[in-house]
């Protein structure tokens with residue numbers, strides 16, 4: 001594996017009329033990696049994917065794949081000459097063709113005879129973990145998850161350098177969605193194909209990828225390893241978007257925050273550049289946070305607050321929200337002389353019995369918080 005990325009996207013802008021939709025997107029797709037772009041509806045994810053595929057033109061910017069320039073300003077290589085696969089939200093199979101005909105749609109009949117085509121279709125069906133017998137069926141005779149795998153097999157039939165997935169699991173119900181996502185991810189990993197997934201589902205993005213890009217209002221708010229972006233979001237909006245966040249005001253001096261939960265080690269947010277985030281390390285507190293004490297928000301994930309019999313923080317359970325394996329527990333902290341105003345926060349626990357409403361509980365903080373000097 002070379003260190004040269006498969007694709008480099010630099011300064012991509014897109015406007016529709018006078019409305020600017022993408023504002024200078026920079027992103028590298030490492031060879032063989034899986035990247036997810038996650039962001040709220042309307043943030044510009046699909047627009048970027050369509051520009052990469054060649055279905056839409058950029059207003060400005062550059063996209064290079066394998067050393068070849070695909071987009072340079074408004075000039076672009078047509079989609080069929082890019083060697084990029086695309087799986088859409090609904091699979092977009094041709095309803096009047098059989099599964100096999102869908103998969104073999106792009107085969108060159110001059111160079112592949114019928115039996116070679118049938119062999120290749122069977123091979124592709126096996127690759128996406130489907131029974132080759134399904135080749136004769138009509139798409140409508142398959143489940144939604146099976147149809148998405150056929151769409152993937154069709155996209156794989158051209159041996160693409162890059163696979164684009166545009167919310168391909170969003171029409172599936174929860175269980176099928178998870179299984180299909182895993183099957184698709186495994187297939188692409190086995191084939192070693194660089195993949196870019198667009199989704200508005202945070203959990204899906206975190207679990208699918210090894211590089212996560214958070215898009216907001218046409219800009220990338222942060223790019224990095226999913227675990228880093230989740231635990232060290234670049235700003236409070238990204239923190240809230242990626243999952244539940246406990247945000248408290250704290251007095252921060254150096255790498256220590258003092259707040260209603262006591263003293264907690266803190267570090268600075270991750271930045272846009274992923275290599276920078278990784279190099280900074282997960283544990284070291286940043287001496288640059290501040291030397292004089294300053295009040296600023298700090299962020300913890302709910303799972304960093306644990307019920308513990310000998311925990312130093314005391315409170316009363318106000319509400320529990322049961323989700324099966326997990327329970328969200330809302331706790332009102334006991335006022336102290338330093339923090340006389342009532343503070344209520346939500347933690348995540350696994351045992352509903354030990355956190356019934358009105359129970360007295362003790363808490364402890366695990367790990368490091370992120371401090372936001374800019375607020």
Ligand SMILES: Nc1ncnc2c1ncn2[C@@H]1O[C@H](COP(=O)(O)OP(=O)(O)OP(=O)(O)O)[C@@H](O)[C@H]1O
Nearest residue numbers: 016021039040041042043044045046047048199200
């Ligand atoms: N052809 C078009 N003409 C004008 N505006 C468009 C066009 N296509 C998209 N837009 C606008 O661009 C913005 C970004 O749309 P886009 O589909 O890229 O967002 P998204 O993040 O993929 O959203 P979703 O998750 O809902 O699919 C939206 O405000 C949309 O209305």
